[in-house]
Amino acid sequence: MSDAPARPIVPVILSGGSGTRLWPLSRRAKPKQMLDLLGGGSMLGVTAARVTDDVLFAPPMLVAAAAQAEAIEAALPHAGRLILEPEARNTAPAIALAALAADADDVLLVLPSDHMVGDPAGFRDAARRALPFALEGWIVTFGMKAERGETGYGYIERGPALGEGVHQAVRFVEKPDAATAGRYAASGRHDWNGGIFLMRAGTYLDQLERHAPEIAKAARAAMEGAKRQGRRLLPDAAAFAASPALSIDYAVMEKAERVAVLPVSIGWSDIGSWDALYEVSPRDEAGNAIAGDVLALGTRGCVIRSEGPLVAAIGIEDLVVIATADAVLIVPKAQSQRVREAVEALKEQGRSEWT
Numbered sequence: 001m002s003d004a005p006a007r008p009i010v011p012v013i014l015s016g017g018s019g020t021r022l023w024p025l026s027r028r029a030k031p032k033q034m035l036d037l038l039g040g041g042s043m044l045g046v047t048a049a050r051v052t053d054d055v056l057f058a059p060p061m062l063v064a065a066a067a068q069a070e071a072i073e074a075a076l077p078h079a080g081r082l083i084l085e086p087e088a089r090n091t092a093p094a095i096a097l098a099a100l101a102a103d104a105d106d107v108l109l110v111l112p113s114d115h116m117v118g119d120p121a122g123f124r125d126a127a128r129r130a131l132p133f134a135l136e137g138w139i140v141t142f143g144m145k146a147e148r149g150e151t152g153y154g155y156i157e158r159g160p161a162l163g164e165g166v167h168q169a170v171r172f173v174e175k176p177d178a179a180t181a182g183r184y185a186a187s188g189r190h191d192w193n194g195g196i197f198l199m200r201a202g203t204y205l206d207q208l209e210r211h212a213p214e215i216a217k218a219a220r221a222a223m224e225g226a227k228r229q230g231r232r233l234l235p236d237a238a239a240f241a242a243s244p245a246l247s248i249d250y251a252v253m254e255k256a257e258r259v260a261v262l263p264v265s266i267g268w269s270d271i272g273s274w275d276a277l278y279e280v281s282p283r284d285e286a287g288n289a290i291a292g293d294v295l296a297l298g299t300r301g302c303v304i305r306s307e308g309p310l311v312a313a314i315g316i317e318d319l320v321v322i323a324t325a326d327a328v329l330i331v332p333k334a335q336s337q338r339v340r341e342a343v344e345a346l347k348e349q350g351r352s353e354w355t
Contacts, residue, residue, distance in 0.1 A: 005131055011109045012098040012109065012110045013062045013111060015113035016094060017031055020343040021273045021274075021340055023340075023354065024322055028355040030071075031068075033113040034075070038281065042075055044114070045076065046116075048076050051111075051124075056128065060076075061081045061098055062081070063098050066086060081101060081231055083097050083101060093244075095108075096219035100220060101233060105201070107198065109197075110196065110248075114270070115270050116269045116271055116280055126142060126262055126266065134199050138258045138260045139198075139203060139260070140197065141156060141194075141198075141259065149186075150192065154174050154175055154192070155172070156169050156261050157172075162260055173190075194268050197248065207252045208251065208252060211251060211256065215243050218242040221240075221242070222240035223236075274339065276336075278333060286300045288303075292323075293306045293311065295310065295311070299315065301333065302316060303321070303322070303333060304320075307324040319331070329342070
């Protein structure tokens with residue numbers, strides 16, 4: 001297949017998340033995608049760079065929270081349309097807005113704004129290999145190699161081969177328990193669900209009409225009442241609020257018939273916890289991932305970051321220690337998924353540190 005598709009793929013970057021699992025560094029006012037976590041620029045900027053290819057891709061379309069508009073425009077001055085969600089309704093409605101803003105025959109590459117891909121060239125090659133299937137009406141999801149029995153990810157079970165390296169998706173499984181996740185990783189038939197999809201805009205809207213008509217109806221009404229402000233597109237707030245809040249997995253992927261999975265090994269991580277960030281970060285000779293003003297003595301296997309004050313760590317192991325101007329987090333690395341519990345407690349107490 002030529003490197004030049006008949007019409008460029010339209011990247012759709014979803015930037016509505018708040019990244020609470022990386023609190024206190026990530027806050028509602030400055031979510032994970034706006035942070036430089038690995039020294040290469042913001043996660044959003046790195047994601048946009050991944051789809052910068054004038055032959056393969058059109059300028060990216062972004063779907064984001066309204067509060068992020070100015071930050072996104074500053075970070076990505078040359079990006080395409082910016083669709084501002086009046087409120088968060090999960091990924092299925094967000095993608096519907098983008099599909100309605102595109103032409104029905106446009107092929108959309110939907111991807112989160114805050115994931116790491118260590119092999120961008122491999123990522124682009126995967127998009128090229130998946131493109132013929134998307135043009136034939138398949139919704140193609142990228143299956144990330146399951147390197148371990150990870151309970152924090154969803155899984156996709158592969159079915160019969162449809163073509164070279166592409167399989168029909170048999171089923172999607174939400175985050176399993178440890179024993180089940182271990183079996184999936186060992187089976188060779190299951191991949192992590194990385195939340196990256198390639199499909200025609202019309203295909204997605206047809207499936208949404210069939211399997212989640214309330215979402216399709218609300219999204220259409222929101223776009224029919226949308227207002228334009230330069231590159232910004234503001235869907236009607238009341239109409240969009242009527243949409244059920246469902247992920248694309250629940251609304252479409254688990255129900256659609258023509259769903260394919262393209263297994264890839266591209267150095268992917270959703271960096272969804274401090275433990276996950278540790279796995280992809282440079283580490284010192286004692287296995288510590290350190291950033292900022294940190295003094296580590298007799299300390300091993302820790303994540304230690306400071307956004308201000310000196311952090312002195314002595315004789316500790318396998319902890320996450322994060323210091324900002326107004327908060328300090330200390331949690332065992334193996335329990336870093338529990339950070340969201342702290343955020344929920346702060347919300348319940350009416351404290352501002354979570355925002």
